[in-house]
Amino acid sequence: xxxxxxxxxxxxxxxxxxxxxxxxxxxxxxxxxxxxxxxxxxxxxxxxxxxxxxxxxxxxxxxxxxxxxxxxxxxxxxxxxxxxxxxxxxxxxxxxxxxxxxxxxxxxxxxxxxxxxxxxxxxxxxxxxxxxxxxxxxxxxxxxxxxxxxxxxxxxxxxxxxxxxxxxxxxxxxxxxxxxxxxxxxxxxxxxxxxxxxxxxxxxxxxxxxxxxxxxxxxxxxxxxxxxxxxxxxxxxxxxxxxxxxxxxxxxxxxxxxxxxxxxxxxxxxxxxxxxxxxxxxxxxxxxxxxxxxxxxxxx
Amino acid sequence: xxxxxxxxxxxxxxxxxxxxxxxxxxxxxxxxxxxxxxxxxxxxxxxxxxxxxxxxxxxxxxxxxxxxxxxxxxxxxxxxxxxxxxxxxxxxxxxxxxxxxxxxxxxxxxxxxxxxxxxxxxxxxxxxxxxxxxxxxxxxxxxxxxxxxxxxxxxxxxxxxxxxxxxxxxxxxxxxxxxxxxxxxxxxxxxxxxxxxxxxxxxxxxxxxxxxxxxxxxxxxxxxxxxxxxxxxxxxxxxxxxxxxxxxxxxxxxxxxxxxxxxxxxxxxxxxxxxxxxxxxxxxxxxxxxxxxxxxxxxxxxxxxxxxxxxxxxxxxxxxxxxxxxxxxxxxxxxxxxxxxxxxxx
Ligand SMILES: Cc1cc2nc3c(=O)[nH]c(=O)nc-3n(C[C@H](O)[C@H](O)[C@H](O)COP(=O)(O)OP(=O)(O)OC[C@H]3O[C@@H](n4cnc5c(N)ncnc54)[C@H](O)[C@@H]3O)c2cc1C
Ligand code: SF4
Ligand code: SF4
Ligand code: FES
Numbered sequence: 302x303x304x305x306x307x308x309x310x311x312x313x314x315x316x317x318x319x320x321x322x323x324x325x326x327x328x329x330x331x332x333x334x335x336x337x338x339x340x341x342x343x344x345x346x347x348x349x350x351x352x353x354x355x356x357x358x359x360x361x362x363x364x365x366x367x368x369x370x371x372x373x374x375x376x377x378x379x380x381x382x383x384x385x386x387x388x389x390x391x392x393x394x395x396x397x398x399x400x401x402x403x404x405x406x407x408x409x410x411x412x413x414x415x416x417x418x419x420x421x422x423x424x425x426x427x428x429x430x431x432x433x434x435x436x437x438x439x440x441x442x443x444x445x446x447x448x449x450x451x452x453x454x455x456x457x458x459x460x461x462x463x464x465x466x467x468x469x470x471x472x473x474x475x476x477x478x479x480x481x482x483x484x485x486x487x488x489x490x491x492x493x494x495x496x497x498x499x500x501x502x503x504x505x506x507x508x509x510x511x512x513x514x515x516x517x518x519x520x521x522x523x524x525x526x527x528x529x530x531x532x533x534x535x536x537x538x539x540x541x542x543x544x545x546x547x548x549x550x551x552x553x554x555x556x557x558x559x560x561x562x563x564x565x566x567x568x569x570x571x572x573x574x575x576x577x578x579x580x581x582x583x584x585x586x587x588x589x590x591x592x593x594x595x596x597x598x599x600x601x
Numbered sequence: 602x603x604x605x606x607x608x609x610x611x612x613x614x615x616x617x618x619x620x621x622x623x624x625x626x627x628x629x630x631x632x633x634x635x636x637x638x639x640x641x642x643x644x645x646x647x648x649x650x651x652x653x654x655x656x657x658x659x660x661x662x663x664x665x666x667x668x669x670x671x672x673x674x675x676x677x678x679x680x681x682x683x684x685x686x687x688x689x690x691x692x693x694x695x696x697x698x699x700x701x702x703x704x705x706x707x708x709x710x711x712x713x714x715x716x717x718x719x720x721x722x723x724x725x726x727x728x729x730x731x732x733x734x735x736x737x738x739x740x741x742x743x744x745x746x747x748x749x750x751x752x753x754x755x756x757x758x759x760x761x762x763x764x765x766x767x768x769x770x771x772x773x774x775x776x777x778x779x780x781x782x783x784x785x786x787x788x789x790x791x792x793x794x795x796x797x798x799x800x801x802x803x804x805x806x807x808x809x810x811x812x813x814x815x816x817x818x819x820x821x822x823x824x825x826x827x828x829x830x831x832x833x834x835x836x837x838x839x840x841x842x843x844x845x846x847x848x849x850x851x852x853x854x855x856x857x858x859x860x861x862x863x864x865x866x867x868x869x870x871x872x873x874x875x876x877x878x879x880x881x882x883x884x885x886x887x888x889x890x891x892x893x894x895x896x897x898x899x900x901x902x903x904x905x906x907x908x909x910x911x912x913x914x915x916x917x918x919x920x921x922x923x924x925x926x927x928x929x930x931x932x933x934x935x936x937x938x939x940x941x942x943x944x945x946x947x
Contacts, residue, residue: 302781302785304782305621306622306778307694308691308694309727311689311691316730317716317730323721323723324723327673327685327723331682353629373678373859373868374676375859376857376858377859377870378858378886414682537889538776563885564884564890566855566856567605567855569722571720571722571853572857572875573853573854573905574854574855577905578705578901579904579905579910579912598904599897599901
């Protein structure tokens with residue numbers, strides 16, 4: 302009798318009911334850097350295209366989701382998609398040079414071949430927000446994920462009520478997407494920009510963005526709280542202040558959304574590096590409603 | 602379930618029948634400072650190498666399924682591009698000869714997150730599907746609290762489970778393959794007295810547990826006691842060495858790094874098991890660390906095992922094997938930590 306156990310091939314049809322997911326677990330799209338736009342001293346906008354046309358056409362995402370960008374031999378890291386989901390065929394990532402991978406990327410040229418995995422994570426509820434007023438708040442790099450939602454709202458402008466964007470940065474030289482502000486304003490959007498430390502040319506308001514928000518809330522009509530969805534993106538310290546303030550102004554917690562950053566090594570709920578308490582930021586987030594955040598120990 | 606009994610002399614014969622395959626089992630590896638034998642799981646070629654009377658092993662059997670370092674893929678790098686080759690690193694079917702119930706349950710629990718949840722991981726699944734498991738009964742040690750965790754018996758997740766009932770083994774047969782192996786040795790159908798003897802052995806075992814964890818409402822209590830001083834006290838003792846995760850049969854957190862091969866035409870992506878007690882676990886770009894203090898990291902390990910996993914899968918990720926407490930240089934044990942955290946609320 303042959304007592305040798307058969308080798309089970311997990312990729313054989315019928316071996317695992319989630320056959321397709323198993324196969325795509327470590328799948329990386331080959332992608333090419335089409336264009337690089339320097340934005341500030343440390344951030345560049347990378348326009349990235351999946352090389353194979355078939356796969357490129359099938360790739361879709363929602364605002365708020367992120368991808369893993371992989372440079373073979375260098376590493377892999379999560380980045381929010383900053384472009385509009387309607388613009389098929391490419392994604393735009395705005396990336397700050399802070400270390401190994403991002404430093405390597407900053408030295409890369411147009412045409413270089415990289416890898417993309419994803420998209421991963423939850424989305425901003427742009428569909429659910431239709432018919433309501435929209436308040437979008439970004440601090441620093443928070444404008445990067447938020448831009449995908451901004452562009453989606455612009456592309457469907459008539460479906461939303463009033464749209465306010467409040468964007469704060471440390472200095473004017475750190476402001477991102479400056480060339481687009483004119484275009485955003487043309488869509489009947491109330492865009493306020495504030496910096497903490499002005500330079501000689503700065504004519505706008507200075508201070509923390511909560512200053513502008515306070516004014517906005519004070520001016521707001523009686524329907525403000527009942528009719529508004531808010532999205533807040535930025536550094537952890539900002540959430541408490543901004544979301545606390547908006548909660549006081551009456552916006553229900555489940556209509557307020559934030560995007561959280563955590564360390565991530567898989568994007569698939571397996572490495573646990575992104576856990577908050579024991580919730581996976583890569584699966585249940587990065588976009589959470591504020592109520593969920595309040596319920597998560599150690600979230601903010 | 603089908604039950605069989607067979608005489609003790611038949612066990613080496615069963616081993617020989619099975620040993621045409623790669624076999625992993627408990628083997629002695631030195632002695633501790635008191636001269637008691639220490640065991641580990643290793644490859645076995647001869648029945649005599651097996652120490653089936655082992656109490657526990659220092660490291661669990663997870664390393665055969667979740668290696669400490671594993672190449673996830675390799676890249677062939679060319680002038681202007683790359684090709685990615687993915688290999689799930691299966692070394693062929695492996696027989697695990699002599700796993701205790703806690704370790705069988707550890708795999709069952711890992712299955713829930715690694716194989717059955719969204720995004721099953723093929724690296725785990727492919728090795729897991731190539732396991733043939735023979736369980737053996739065990740003797741509760743002072744550090745074992747599996748009974749509190751509901752893992753003192755294995756209900757599934759094995760092919761064959763053997764209980765020593767004196768002069769013979771009482772065998773639970775759960776797979777056709779196991780049944781076929783048994784056909785090649787001398788077995789009998791159990792009689793009433795075998796059933797009785799089996800029940801007696803289990804009852805005797807249950808009397809021997811000394812360590813316990815009170816899991817009543819634990820998920821809620823952990824939330825209520827999130828700021829408890831107890832965490833701070835245990836955290837002050839913790840050395841953040843990560844040994845607990847290393848020896849634990851269910852700790853699976855990891856990090857990924859990529860390296861370029863020496864000749865620069867290839868690269869590889871390597872997964873290494875990590876520990877949430879290590880300082881850089883939750884550190885992100887810009888140097889911000891979401892858990893900079895030792896107590897916040899220690900606490901997180903308990904939250905993941907005893908709260909988050911319970912919330913997601915209705916059972917704890919800790920199987921009560923006691924390995925972490927035995928290995929910890931600071932004498933931090935699960936029953937003591939949980940008791941003190943619960944105590945705060947009373
Ligand atoms: C959901 C999400 C969206 C993000 N979106 C953007 C974005 O749009 N633009 C942007 O510039 N940055 C974004 N980041 C941050 C970005 O992932 C980090 O800047 C990047 O990981 C740094 O990699 P590095 O190799 O250059 O740094 P490293 O050389 O690795 O080291 C810098 C620091 O980054 C930490 N780090 C390493 N790997 C990761 C990782 N996988 N995730 C988080 N931290 C890590 C290290 O602990 C270290 O402290 C996002 C992060 C998350 C989680
Ligand atoms: S609990 Fe013990 S084993 Fe775990 S990290 Fe702390 S000192 Fe090390
Ligand atoms: S946490 Fe400790 S007692 Fe629980 S399964 Fe892991 S090593 Fe065993
Ligand atoms: S990134 Fe690995 S679990 Fe979320």
